Amino acid sequence: MDRFISLFTIGIAQGAIISIVALGFLLIYKATGVVNFAQGDLVTLGAYIAVWLATDHGWPLLGAYGIAIVVLFVVGVLLERFAYAPLRGRSIHVVVISTLGAALVIRAIILKWKGPTPTRLAGPFKFDVVKFHGARIPKQNLLIIAVTVIAVGGTMLVFNRTQFGRQVRALANDRVTAMLQGIRTNRMSMLTFGLSAAMSALAGVLIGPTRAVTVDLGFSVMLYAFAAAILGGMGRLGGVVVAAIAIGLVRQLGAGYINADYAEIYPFVLMLAVLAVRPEGLFGSEAGARL
Amino acid sequence: MKPVLGSDVARVDVGAGPRPPVYRRHQFVGVLALVALASLLAIVLDSAYSYGLMASWLTMSIVGLGFYLVFGLGGQFAFSQAAFFGLGAYSSAWATRSLSFGWGFLAALAIGGGVAFLFALLVFRSSQFYFAITTLAFSQIALVVFREFDAFTASGGEIVGIKKPDLAGFRFDSDLRIVWLLIGVLAIALALVAMIERSPLRREALAVNAHPTVAATLGVPTGRLRLLMFVLGSCFAAAAGSLQAHRIGFISTDGFSVGLAIDIFLILLLGGVSSMWGPLIGAAFVVLAPEKLRFIGNYRGLVYGALLVVVIVAFPKGLVGLFESIWSRVQRRPRDARTGERS
Amino acid sequence: MLEINDITVRFGGVIAVDGVSLEVADGSTLGLVGPNGSGKSTLLNALTGVVPATGTAALDGRPLPLGRPRRTRRAGLARTFQTPQNFEELSCIDNVLLADGDRAYTGLAGAWLVRPLMWRSERQRWQRALEMLRLVGLVEAAELPASLLSYGQQRMLELARSLVGDPQILLLDEPSAGLNAVETEELSRILGEVRGRGVALVIVDHKIDFIDSLCDTIVVLQLGRVVAAGPPETVWKDPLVVEAYLGTT
Numbered sequence: 005m006d007r008f009i010s011l012f013t014i015g016i017a018q019g020a021i022i023s024i025v026a027l028g029f030l031l032i033y034k035a036t037g038v039v040n041f042a043q044g045d046l047v048t049l050g051a052y053i054a055v056w057l058a059t060d061h062g063w064p065l066l067g068a069y070g071i072a073i074v075v076l077f078v079v080g081v082l083l084e085r086f087a088y089a090p091l092r093g094r095s096i097h098v099v100v101i102s103t104l105g106a107a108l109v110i111r112a113i114i115l116k117w118k119g120p121t122p123t124r125l126a127g128p129f130k131f132d133v134v135k136f137h138g139a140r141i142p143k144q145n146l147l148i149i150a151v152t153v154i155a156v157g158g159t160m161l162v163f164n165r166t167q168f169g170r171q172v173r174a175l176a177n178d179r180v181t182a183m184l185q186g187i188r189t190n191r192m193s194m195l196t197f198g199l200s201a202a203m204s205a206l207a208g209v210l211i212g213p214t215r216a217v218t219v220d221l222g223f224s225v226m227l228y229a230f231a232a233a234i235l236g237g238m239g240r241l242g243g244v245v246v247a248a249i250a251i252g253l254v255r256q257l258g259a260g261y262i263n264a265d266y267a268e269i270y271p272f273v274l275m276l277a278v279l280a281v282r283p284e285g286l287f288g289s290e291a292g293a294r295l
Numbered sequence: 296m297k298p299v300l301g302s303d304v305a306r307v308d309v310g311a312g313p314r315p316p317v318y319r320r321h322q323f324v325g326v327l328a329l330v331a332l333a334s335l336l337a338i339v340l341d342s343a344y345s346y347g348l349m350a351s352w353l354t355m356s357i358v359g360l361g362f363y364l365v366f367g368l369g370g371q372f373a374f375s376q377a378a379f380f381g382l383g384a385y386s387s388a389w390a391t392r393s394l395s396f397g398w399g400f401l402a403a404l405a406i407g408g409g410v411a412f413l414f415a416l417l418v419f420r421s422s423q424f425y426f427a428i429t430t431l432a433f434s435q436i437a438l439v440v441f442r443e444f445d446a447f448t449a450s451g452g453e454i455v456g457i458k459k460p461d462l463a464g465f466r467f468d469s470d471l472r473i474v475w476l477l478i479g480v481l482a483i484a485l486a487l488v489a490m491i492e493r494s495p496l497r498r499e500a501l502a503v504n505a506h507p508t509v510a511a512t513l514g515v516p517t518g519r520l521r522l523l524m525f526v527l528g529s530c531f532a533a534a535a536g537s538l539q540a541h542r543i544g545f546i547s548t549d550g551f552s553v554g555l556a557i558d559i560f561l562i563l564l565l566g567g568v569s570s571m572w573g574p575l576i577g578a579a580f581v582v583l584a585p586e587k588l589r590f591i592g593n594y595r596g597l598v599y600g601a602l603l604v605v606v607i608v609a610f611p612k613g614l615v616g617l618f619e620s621i622w623s624r625v626q627r628r629p630r631d632a633r634t635g636e637r638s
Numbered sequence: 639m640l641e642i643n644d645i646t647v648r649f650g651g652v653i654a655v656d657g658v659s660l661e662v663a664d665g666s667t668l669g670l671v672g673p674n675g676s677g678k679s680t681l682l683n684a685l686t687g688v689v690p691a692t693g694t695a696a697l698d699g700r701p702l703p704l705g706r707p708r709r710t711r712r713a714g715l716a717r718t719f720q721t722p723q724n725f726e727e728l729s730c731i732d733n734v735l736l737a738d739g740d741r742a743y744t745g746l747a748g749a750w751l752v753r754p755l756m757w758r759s760e761r762q763r764w765q766r767a768l769e770m771l772r773l774v775g776l777v778e779a780a781e782l783p784a785s786l787l788s789y790g791q792q793r794m795l796e797l798a799r800s801l802v803g804d805p806q807i808l809l810l811d812e813p814s815a816g817l818n819a820v821e822t823e824e825l826s827r828i829l830g831e832v833r834g835r836g837v838a839l840v841i842v843d844h845k846i847d848f849i850d851s852l853c854d855t856i857v858v859l860q861l862g863r864v865v866a867a868g869p870p871e872t873v874w875k876d877p878l879v880v881e882a883y884l885g886t887t
Contacts, residue, residue, distance in 0.1 A: 039424060091608060097372070101564065101607045104557060108600025115596060223553075227435060230428045265443045272432035276417060279429060283420035487750065494749035494756060498732040502725050509723045511707040512686050513737040514803065523746060569727075 006138035011260040012253070017145035019252025020152035021211045023245045025222075026229035026236070027159050028203035030244055033233070034176035035196040038088060039100050042107040043204055044226025045114070046083075050076045050205025051212040051221055052114055055125045065128055073205040080201025081194045088193065114219050127213025148210045155206060160241055172196065176239075224268070228255075231275040237285040247286065250274075322489035325572065330482045337474045346470035350542055352582045353477035354535050357484050359562040359574025361531025364488065366560075367568045368497070369524030370504030372427040374556040375414075378434035379529040381441060381551030383407045383536025388454045388546060389447055396460040400537045407533025411526045419518060434553055441548050452548040460541045473542050480538060484531060488571045500524060561599055564606050567615030576614050639663050640715075640807050640838065645693035645704075647677070647684050647862075654680040655691065656862035662807060667839040669853035669870075671846075673882060677862040678842040679720055682809045686710050686717050697806065712739070714806035718813060722792035726785035730776055730795055733784050734767040739803040770798040774828060790821040797828065807838045814848050826851055846874075858882060 029043045050072045057068035087106040091099050129143035163169035171192055174182040183189055208222065215221075228251050235251070236244030251271040259267035278286055333353070340346055362376045383403035390402035418429045442452040460467045460476060467476045491497060502510040503517045511517050540546050562581050566573030585595055610617055640662040647655040655677040662668050670678050684691035687707035695702040703709050716737070724733050740763060742748075748756035771777040774794040779787065784795060793813060800808055813829075814822045822845065829852055833839060843849050849856065849870070856873040858866040860882045866873050873879055 039427075087604065094608075098607050098611070100372070101560070102604045104560065105600040105603030105607070108557065108596045108603065110600075112594060112596030112600060116594070224435075227431055231432065234425055234428055266439055269436045269439045272436050275432055276429060279421050279425060280417045283418075283422070283425070285425075490749050490753070491746075494753075495735070495744040495760065496746065496749050498725075498728050498736055499744065501727055502736050505725050505727060506723060508688060508707075509719070509725075510736070512688065512711060512717065513799070514708050514711040514739065514741070515736060516708065519745075527746075 006140075007260065009137055009139035010141065011256045013139075013141045013145050013149075015253035015256030016249060017148040017214075017252070018255060019249035020148050021207050022225060022228045022232050022251055023248035024152055024155055024203055024207040024210070025225050026232040026244050026248050027156065027241065028200035028207075029226075029229055030233055030238070030241070031159075031172070031196050031200045031203075033238070035172045036088065036175070036193055037096065038103065039096075040197075040200070041100065041103045041226075042083060042087075042110060043200070043229065044222035044224075045107045045110040046076060046079065046201045046204035047208040047211075047222030047225055048217075048219060049079065049110055049114060049222075050201075050208030051125055051217050052118055052123075052208075053205070054209045054212060055123055055217055056118070058126050059124060065126060069209040072209055073202045076205035076208075077198040077202040080198040083201065084194050084197035088197070089190070111219055120219065122216035122218045125209070125212030125217050129213075142214070144213050148214075151206070151210060155203070156241075156245055159203075163241060168192075168195070228252075228271055231271055235275055235278055235286050243286065322492055322571070323486070326482060326485045326489055329485065329575070330478060333478045333481075337471060337478065343470055346474055348582055348586065350470070350474055350477055352578050353474065353481050354539050354542075355559075355562060355578035355582055356575045357477075357481055357535040357538075358532050358559060359566070359578050360481075360484050360488055360571065361528040361535070362559050362563050363528070363568075363571055363574055364491075364524045364531065365528035366563060367570075367573070368491070368500040368504065369521050369528065370423075370500075371521060371525055372423060373430040373525065374427065374553060375411075375430035375433050375437075375529065376532050376559045377551050377553065377555035378430075378437035379407050379411060379532035380536040380539070380555070381437060381546075381548070382410060383533025384540035384546045384551070385441055385448050385454070385536075386533070387537035388457050388540050391458060391541070396458070396541060397462055399541070400460075400534065403533045403537035404530050407536075408526055408530045411529035412522070415522050415525050419522070431553070434551075434556060438548050438551065441551070453546070454540075455545050457540050457544045457546070459544070460538070477538060477542075480534065484534075485571070492571060496520075557603075558599070561603055561606075563613075565602065565613055567613030569612060570615040573613050573615045639698060640702075641696045642685070643694045643696075645681060645684050645691050645695070647680050647689055647691045649689075654862055655684060657693075658859070658862070658864055660857055660864065660867065662838050662840055664806075665833070665836050665838055666855065667833060667841065667853045669849040669856040670840060670842045670859065671844070671849060671856060672859035672865075675861070676859040676882075678859055679811050680862075681859070682717060682811050682840075682842065685809065686715065711737075711803065714804075715809065716800040716803055716805035716807070717809040718793070718796045718800050718811055720811045720815070722789070722796045724784040724787075724792055724795050724799070726783065728784060729781050730771060730784055730787070731764070731767050731780040733795055734770055734799045734802050735763055737799045737803050738763045738766060766802055767798075770802045771795075773801070773831065774798045775824070789816050790818075793817065793821075793825070794828075797825075801832065801837075805837060807840065808832065809840045809842075811842050812844065813841065814843055814845050822848055 025043060025047060029040055032038055032040045053072040053075055054068045057063040057071055058065055063071075083106055087102045088099060091102055127144050129147065132143045133140040134143055134146065135141075163172065171182070171187045174185065174187060175189065175192060204222070207225065211221070211225065229248070232248035232251050233244050236247035238244075251274070254270045254274055255267055258270035262270070336349060340349060358376060358380055361379075365371050365373050365376065383406075386406040387396075387399035387403040391399035414433060418426055421429065441448050448454060460473070467473045499510070499515050500520055502513070502515055503520050507517050558581055562574055562577035564577070565580055566575065566577030606613060612619070642661070643659050645655055645658045646653065658677070658681055660668070670681070672678055680689060683689040684693075684704065685695060687705045687710055691704050693704065695704060697713050697715070700713070702713055702715070725736070728736075740759060742759045743752060743756040744759075748759070768777055768780060771780055774797055776787075776791060776794055776798060779791070784792065787795060793816070797813070814825055817825060826848060829839065829841075833852070839852070841849060841852065853870060855868065856866075856870050857864060858873060858876075858879050865882060866876045866879045868876075
């Protein structure tokens with residue numbers, strides 16, 4: 005039982021991180037239609053900035069995390085200005101490839117700046133655990149879950165209750181009409197890219213303390229986030245969060261009860277299986293399927 | 296209604312000759328020219344290092360050619376090319392534990408093609424974006440399987456001591472001989488693609504690429520075409536993987552990561568996504584640039600990333616497109632100097 | 639004869655086509671008119687499988703499955719679109735060749751294994767394609783990329799493409815839109831020739847003179863429903879029709 009609880013909480017925590025990244029990705033997708041392949045590297049960048057401030061320069065953790073998030077907001081806006089805005093009239097292929105290029109550039113910058121050796125990001129709890137029914141649950145995981153609940157709740161609130169959220173939904177529904185209605189698409193794009201990057205940074209500083217920080221940190225999270233977005237149907241925030249949690253659980257429980265060596269791929273197998281049966285995704289109503 | 300056309304219209308001779316000059320581009324001539332050039336190069340080079348580079352170029356050209364089928368013709372955004380490259384390598388290594396190279400090569404083709412077929416069938420009905428993500432997922436799955444499935448690969452996914460290629464007793468055990476083999480395989484690959492270009496498949500694939508819905512209303516089998524291009528392109532990658540494994544004698548999962556998949560994107564985009572010759576140029580760049588230009592070698596990720604953006608924004612047709620527009624501009628000038636009429 | 643029964647198309651809460659039924663007799667020409675938003679184009683989209691729809695259709699008594707664009711085309715239904723949907727990267731003749739009904743050796747076997755047979759089929763297809771291009775006056779542009787054509791020529795190319803499969807019924811979605819008077823004249827003439835070959839036409843359009851000159855029957859749609867049907871003289875006098883076009887709705 006204690007094993008199950010342990011795996012379960014780790015799975016939820018991992019799923020929580022995935023859901024933050026997935027929501028950030030979905031935000032850009034809904035507001036601009038772009039698939040941002042640089043999302044993962046933004047997570048990595050956030051973690052590394054926090055490392056530089058906290059681990060290398062001894063800054064207090066909260067300050068380091070906060071600065072990382074703010075810096076990534078700016079990076080997100082820059083990304084929008086350089087990799088998206090100049091290409092606005094072009095086909096979606098072009099924009100996607102340019103985000104791919106941006107991802108490579110960000111990665112290369114991180115590599116040049118901090119080098120390839122793995123490093124560590126300090127967390128507020130070190131390796132403290134909480135004991136529950138015999139299971140030892142790292143406090144960091146609880147923090148992750150708590151922060152995610154706030155972040156997701158906040159996102160959904162913004163999405164459904166604020167004018168900003170309304171505008172994003174209008175853009176997602178019908179871009180041309182939204183523009184005709186006077187929605188400032190330029191500003192919206194910059195804001196969404198910035199917010200999305202900031203969310204990635206949040207994910208980065210949350211996950212950083214739980215593992216070695218390398219240049220690949222964000223990439224696998226991004227893949228799972230894509231899978232969550234697809235499984236969740238690309239449209240419904242709630243669906244995506246549920247899918248993200250499911251992915252985290254599948255990975256951990258699969259590792260624990262099936263075979264740990266293949267743990268990384270269980271969520272992908274799940275995604276493929278679901279898509280084979282329902283090409284639109286689990287909760288999908290979008291045109292996920294083609295004619 | 297007489298269409299108003301410029302003086303550079305190619306006149307269609309209806310009924311004259313065996314075929315209208317619709318397929319005017321001389322793909323087969325190009326293949327022969329390439330073989331001649333490559334052969335010349337092979338004779339001229341003399342160091343193991345140069346042979347290694349040339350062999351890499353030939354191998355990556357085959358992979359890129361496969362990606363031309365998947366993405367250039369078939370229009371599928373796919374990150375799986377590197378994974379099939381790896382699958383071909385591991386399959387060939389596995390088969391040649393007890394069989395000869397010829398069987399290994401065939402195993403690579405069969406397993407690569409079979410897996411591609413099954414995979415595409417599975418995610419057949421997904422939209423283009425979903426399909427792209429599934430290919431990402433596929434490559435991750437492949438990497439883990441390579442690493443863990445000991446019976447098929449080896450512990451940790453590293454295999455050493457793969458024997459050199461041999462066909463009917465003739466061993467390709469020198470650098471020069473391996474380059475000959477690669478030239479031969481590339482020539483065959485180019486010929487196969489040329490045959491596709493000079494057939495109805497070309498217009499159908501391009502139509503499905505551009506407007507799949509409209510193409511379907513015309514009776515074009517959109518799903519089948521996409522499947523065909525994906526499987527063929529993946530087979531090319533698998534074949535290249537087999538050759539790579541036997542040339543180097545050693546494979547590991549490092550060689551087939553998503554980084555390689557993105558390099559393959561660059562190979563095709565830089566060379567020219569809408570031309571079968573694009574991969575050759577792109578592969579030359581990707582193989583030579585990090586070696587010859589130290590600065591690129593050091594800042595690889597940065598340069599490749601920036602290049603991707605620059606190419607897709609400013610040169611969507613890649614270097615081939617650049618050459619073509621320069622060529623047509625050169626062709627037009629002499630005519631203006633005369634009466635504006637074509638001779 | 640094409641029979642359409644109770645076709646309904648729903649987009650979310652909006653009913654774009656509401657239980658439309660009509661008949662197109664062999665070799666006849668039917669005009670489909672109505673104010674904007676009356677569902678004319680959507681009806682064509684429903685028939686050719688571009689949008690999902692409920693209802694049934696039958697060609698010469700044989701059921702025509704909705705939502706299967708390739709089957710519909712094979713059964714003998716061809717169409718043009720509201721804006722010409724040509725493949726800009728392909729040459730004009732390639733555009734037309736795509737639609738040829740004879741798909742012998744167009745696959746991998748034809749490309750790799752039995753090329754002489756492929757060439758033989760291709761030559762026949764070229765002949766048919768060039769004939770269609772000649773009909774619409776584009777034969778000299780056969781090898782040019784479609785992107786170089788003017789708007790009117792693009793319409794003509796699309797027409798040639800839709801004719802090459804030897805369709806039984808041709809659905810035309812606003813074929814005269816964007817054409818000047820001279821081009822519209824030419825279009826009328828060509829459609830007359832097409833009619834002469836026994837092809838039934840369903841023309842969606844706004845230009846009344848153009849429609850009247852060609853059509854035996856007119857069907858008027860409003861808000862997705864048929865409000866009038868009959869020969870032109872009768873329909874244009876129908877008070878419902880007058881109101882639909884000039885009235886407050």
